[in-house]
Amino acid sequence: MTQDAEQNALLALLSEGHGGVLVTIKHDGRPQLSNVMHAYYPDERVVRVSLTDDRAKTRNLRRDPRASYHVTTPDRWAYTVAEGTAELTPVAGQPYDETVEELIRLYRDINGEHEDWEEYRAAMVRDRRLVLRLHVDRAYGIPRRGAGD
Numbered sequence: 001m002t003q004d005a006e007q008n009a010l011l012a013l014l015s016e017g018h019g020g021v022l023v024t025i026k027h028d029g030r031p032q033l034s035n036v037m038h039a040y041y042p043d044e045r046v047v048r049v050s051l052t053d054d055r056a057k058t059r060n061l062r063r064d065p066r067a068s069y070h071v072t073t074p075d076r077w078a079y080t081v082a083e084g085t086a087e088l089t090p091v092a093g094q095p096y097d098e099t100v101e102e103l104i105r106l107y108r109d110i111n112g113e114h115e116d117w118e119e120y121r122a123a124m125v126r127d128r129r130l131v132l133r134l135h136v137d138r139a140y141g142i143p144r145r146g147a148g149d
Helices: 003-015 056-063 098-111 117-126
Strands: 019-025 031-037 039-041 046-052 066-072 079-088 129-142
Touching (some): 003 066, 003 079, 019 056, 031 046, 031 056, 046 056, 046 079, 046 098, 056 079, 066 129, 098 117, 098 129
Antiparallel strands (some): 019 066, 039 046, 066 079
């Protein structure tokens, strides 16, 4: 398998589900791990995650934007770790601002339609939500057997 084919096979695993582990770097240099939901946008090579402004992972990313994201198959034999640089949107400030619009797109891509979008918009502002865009620079792991062959 060529290096490009292996990268593509590894990145494909990001599109197979929506759950993973976000790894950020704590102030003391140790990793901080968080189970999160994501959507992967292969055309952009970006993993998007909804974050809350007051959480450790958000503070860590503001201080050091390097992050890793780990996903695995249900049988845990294949996995991908996507490494990249975090970009954070502004915190949602108004129900119809750009951050809330991106949060709605992210919600739809993970969960489908919400039963009350007005409540969702208000909750995003109330909860001080923002979007992490993890720009994937490199991936490593073990691709699915037969992937890219």
